[in-house]
Amino acid sequence: MSFIASMTSLRVRLMVLVLIALLPCVGFVFWELDAQRELVRGQALGEAKRDLSAVVDQHEQVIEGMRQTLQLLVEMPALQTRGGADCNNFLAARQANGAQITLLATVALDGHILCSSKPVPPGTNLADRNYFRRALEAGDFSISAYQVERITGKPAINFALPVRDAAGNTTAIAIAALNIAWLDHFVRTLSLPAEAEVIVLDAQGTVLAHSRDASLTGSQLAADSLLEQLRSDPSGGMSEAVGDDGVARLYAFTSLALHNQSAGIVAVGLPMGARYAAVERGQRQALIALATLVLMTFALAWLTSDVFVLTQVRALLAAMHKVAAGDLTARSGVKHAPGEINQLAQAFDDMADALARRERELLRHSEEIRLLQSLTVAVSTARNLDEALTAAMRMVCEATHWHFAQAWVPAADGSRLELSNAWHAVAPDLTRFRDYSKNFSFERGVGLPGRAWSMGTPAWIDDVTQDGNFPRAPLARELGIRAGMAVPVLVGEEIVAVVEFFLLERLERDHRLLATASALASQLGTVIRRKRAEDDVHRLAYYSALTNLPNRSRLEDLISAALAEGTRFAVATIVLQRFVEVNYTLGQSYGDSVLRQIGPRLASCLMETDVVAHFAGRNFALLLPGRDENAVRAIGRRLLHAMESPFQVGGISVEIEAVMGVAFFPEHGDSADLLIRRADVALYIAQQHQREFEIYSPEHDPYSPRRLALMAELRHALKDNQFQLYCQPKTNLKTGRVVAVETLLRWHHPVYGMVPPSEFIPLAETSGLMRALTRWVLDATLQQCDEWEHEGIRVPAAVNLSTRNLADPELMGHVRRAMRAWNAKPDWIEFEITESLMMSDSRASLAALDQLRADGHKLMIDDYGQGYASLSYLRNMPVDAVKIDQEFVRGLPDDDNDAAIVRSTVDVAHQLGYKVIAEGVELETVWDKLITLGCDEAQGYFIARPMPVGHFAKWLAEWNERWAKNEADRAIRAAGAE
Numbered sequence: 001m002s003f004i005a006s007m008t009s010l011r012v013r014l015m016v017l018v019l020i021a022l023l024p025c026v027g028f029v030f031w032e033l034d035a036q037r038e039l040v041r042g043q044a045l046g047e048a049k050r051d052l053s054a055v056v057d058q059h060e061q062v063i064e065g066m067r068q069t070l071q072l073l074v075e076m077p078a079l080q081t082r083g084g085a086d087c088n089n090f091l092a093a094r095q096a097n098g099a100q101i102t103l104l105a106t107v108a109l110d111g112h113i114l115c116s117s118k119p120v121p122p123g124t125n126l127a128d129r130n131y132f133r134r135a136l137e138a139g140d141f142s143i144s145a146y147q148v149e150r151i152t153g154k155p156a157i158n159f160a161l162p163v164r165d166a167a168g169n170t171t172a173i174a175i176a177a178l179n180i181a182w183l184d185h186f187v188r189t190l191s192l193p194a195e196a197e198v199i200v201l202d203a204q205g206t207v208l209a210h211s212r213d214a215s216l217t218g219s220q221l222a223a224d225s226l227l228e229q230l231r232s233d234p235s236g237g238m239s240e241a242v243g244d245d246g247v248a249r250l251y252a253f254t255s256l257a258l259h260n261q262s263a264g265i266v267a268v269g270l271p272m273g274a275r276y277a278a279v280e281r282g283q284r285q286a287l288i289a290l291a292t293l294v295l296m297t298f299a300l301a302w303l304t305s306d307v308f309v310l311t312q313v314r315a316l317l318a319a320m321h322k323v324a325a326g327d328l329t330a331r332s333g334v335k336h337a338p339g340e341i342n343q344l345a346q347a348f349d350d351m352a353d354a355l356a357r358r359e360r361e362l363l364r365h366s367e368e369i370r371l372l373q374s375l376t377v378a379v380s381t382a383r384n385l386d387e388a389l390t391a392a393m394r395m396v397c398e399a400t401h402w403h404f405a406q407a408w409v410p411a412a413d414g415s416r417l418e419l420s421n422a423w424h425a426v427a428p429d430l431t432r433f434r435d436y437s438k439n440f441s442f443e444r445g446v447g448l449p450g451r452a453w454s455m456g457t458p459a460w461i462d463d464v465t466q467d468g469n470f471p472r473a474p475l476a477r478e479l480g481i482r483a484g485m486a487v488p489v490l491v492g493e494e495i496v497a498v499v500e501f502f503l504l505e506r507l508e509r510d511h512r513l514l515a516t517a518s519a520l521a522s523q524l525g526t527v528i529r530r531k532r533a534e535d536d537v538h539r540l541a542y543y544s545a546l547t548n549l550p551n552r553s554r555l556e557d558l559i560s561a562a563l564a565e566g567t568r569f570a571v572a573t574i575v576l577q578r579f580v581e582v583n584y585t586l587g588q589s590y591g592d593s594v595l596r597q598i599g600p601r602l603a604s605c606l607m608e609t610d611v612v613a614h615f616a617g618r619n620f621a622l623l624l625p626g627r628d629e630n631a632v633r634a635i636g637r638r639l640l641h642a643m644e645s646p647f648q649v650g651g652i653s654v655e656i657e658a659v660m661g662v663a664f665f666p667e668h669g670d671s672a673d674l675l676i677r678r679a680d681v682a683l684y685i686a687q688q689h690q691r692e693f694e695i696y697s698p699e700h701d702p703y704s705p706r707r708l709a710l711m712a713e714l715r716h717a718l719k720d721n722q723f724q725l726y727c728q729p730k731t732n733l734k735t736g737r738v739v740a741v742e743t744l745l746r747w748h749h750p751v752y753g754m755v756p757p758s759e760f761i762p763l764a765e766t767s768g769l770m771r772a773l774t775r776w777v778l779d780a781t782l783q784q785c786d787e788w789e790h791e792g793i794r795v796p797a798a799v800n801l802s803t804r805n806l807a808d809p810e811l812m813g814h815v816r817r818a819m820r821a822w823n824a825k826p827d828w829i830e831f832e833i834t835e836s837l838m839m840s841d842s843r844a845s846l847a848a849l850d851q852l853r854a855d856g857h858k859l860m861i862d863d864y865g866q867g868y869a870s871l872s873y874l875r876n877m878p879v880d881a882v883k884i885d886q887e888f889v890r891g892l893p894d895d896d897n898d899a900a901i902v903r904s905t906v907d908v909a910h911q912l913g914y915k916v917i918a919e920g921v922e923l924e925t926v927w928d929k930l931i932t933l934g935c936d937e938a939q940g941y942f943i944a945r946p947m948p949v950g951h952f953a954k955w956l957a958e959w960n961e962r963w964a965k966n967e968a969d970r971a972i973r974a975a976g977a978e
Contacts, residue, residue, distance in 0.1 A: 087115030389422035826856025886920020
């Protein structure tokens, strides 16, 4: 275990708690020890103060005695004289009476000596003495500091008192000198402990008396720190300091003063070493006892924590580790009882139980999901409803271990349920029950399937042999069939089938099993609904919704199949003349009626192997396998003759003329697109020359010279920078917000002017320049996106990809390098692909698309509705959106067929999780109609024509302003309408 882990263990934490609990005891012990030290200190301080008081009292008595002595002197007549021998003798006699008085004298006001008890050296003058000046100036008693007396030459303390005449005027100053030896003698008579000392200092720090060392008298105190502390508080106090002998003492001190004059400082110092030593011995004993107590407490806590706490915690922790490792059967083993740890163990055990239950539920749900996924795959590949139901029943029986299942479907008139061809049996004997069931049909509420059909919810029978509403009970009893359940399969609100399951044992109602079966039935219904939608999409993609004839996409598939066979065939395109007049004169419904009659009339002139296709509007096409030119000309004559007969529409005879152009394989082309275009060229030539029939001839193709010239100049155009990047915005239909732009390539030819992409893109495809053009567009788009990003415009740009682009193995490398070069985010660039691109190499295309999608780019199918790709491609392509071809949008809002196509496309796309974008939106009414049809986004001239990318920022600002105004106007109109 690491140090950090050991320090954070539960045992350590318990020890910390014990330590915290002991802290008050430890604190009390230390407080008590400190209190003892303070007590000893206080006792010493009391002793020092007593000695200090004795010294102060004695000092005050001496000072007071000196004052009284001087007072008596100044009142005696002998001192009223101005000096002389009598005065000297008088003072000498008085001095002899005072053992400690070394001098008595009177001093004139100018400081010279008038008379003295001692001989006076010549020229002696006391005018400069402080005590003399104070007595003279204050007219009161004055005391000097320690000094050497000038008259006697001995150290003394001088006292002065004014001598006044009868009028009270000061005539002289009487002085007395007191030998300080008395003070030194007094402090030595005090009873002091060993190494204690009494020090008397004057105001300047000179030692007046020293009980320990008399030789220090008259010198400055050597211990500066002690002197500073004694001077720090003139009123007195106490301090611990080291004396000049190096001994630490507790000093009590106070000032010596009389009549508001500082006479010095007295300090009594008691040594504390011995006293503190005794205290420290007691402290050591107490600390040893405390440490012993703490260690014993820790040891006891260490041992008891294992018994009362850690054993249970370890058991709980071990169970937690097992659960964390995935063993949800692990439990703590701690008794569930009152107490925090027991309650924690109980909570953990309850949690483990809940996790185990949840894991079982998750496993069950996981199994259901796996079953649903398998069901989806199996049903998706089924060719019809019976195959789908059979696959579903087989998987349910395998998953639930039930023994027999069969499906019932509504009869054609919807009055009863009939047995379908879908069934599954685990045991061969159960086929008898299947054969027996063929004799029955069930109305709503009758029998097991009838109940589920009537209620629209699952039905259950614990034992079918004991149920009176189970007509097949006799055979069920014989075969051992007991439990049964029936589950309806709903597609939307329609019950398309009822599946019944049987078990060879009695079983009470199992709600979980019913829920699983219901979920499977719901998924089955969803898949069936999706397959129906796919069938609808397939029809929309490959057949004309109006005429029910194959559309251009389907015809191209058939032509491609014929190309694969390599046999000769012809492709013809037909345009109806005067058809527009019918629409304008009689209305679109009459025109649609004519178009619906065209197919049967053309087919009546053809063989069964021939194909009639309806491209759009008045344009039709034919595929004529195995025909030569003469046979096709004969067919053309028959068809054109048949078209001469009037069409009956609503009681009106309508005459329609037709023009036909033909191209042959292999003479005129080797691809479906080329053959159709060559047939269109022939049709165009026939119209130009006002003929009804024309076969393609290269020398009459007006586009060939231009095509060759453009192909030759296309490479130079790329080098000479003749291309420009345009863009066309896409907006959200509901909010009007610009959500993206489609980048478009424009070629400004120096001779031909603006060359449409529909003309030079195919040339680039065939000339091998498509890769270079695509890279140019991608780089230019990224550069523009970077500029927009710096301008604060965050709009994705869509780049179109061709078949060759998707097949290019270097495509992804260039895209990724370009993205890194511009530090671009994946959502800057989207890619649009046409359905036709998916047909050339589906695996390569899907691989490229998967990589683009994995890199974070959105993908969308362009020109959807032309039907180039099969439905399986559409369902499996990794795309995000579908762009409806403008051919279906321009007829809105009036063309109901186009509206139906758009609505169906939107519904199917949304079911597949795709967003839907409408192209070719040129009118506001079309915009509004698309909103009602559920379309998501729009692109077209109503929003903006393609523009140079440099104009987009200005247009965007104007669009946002205009849209906001339009929305406000709409809101006002809506409010007015209400």
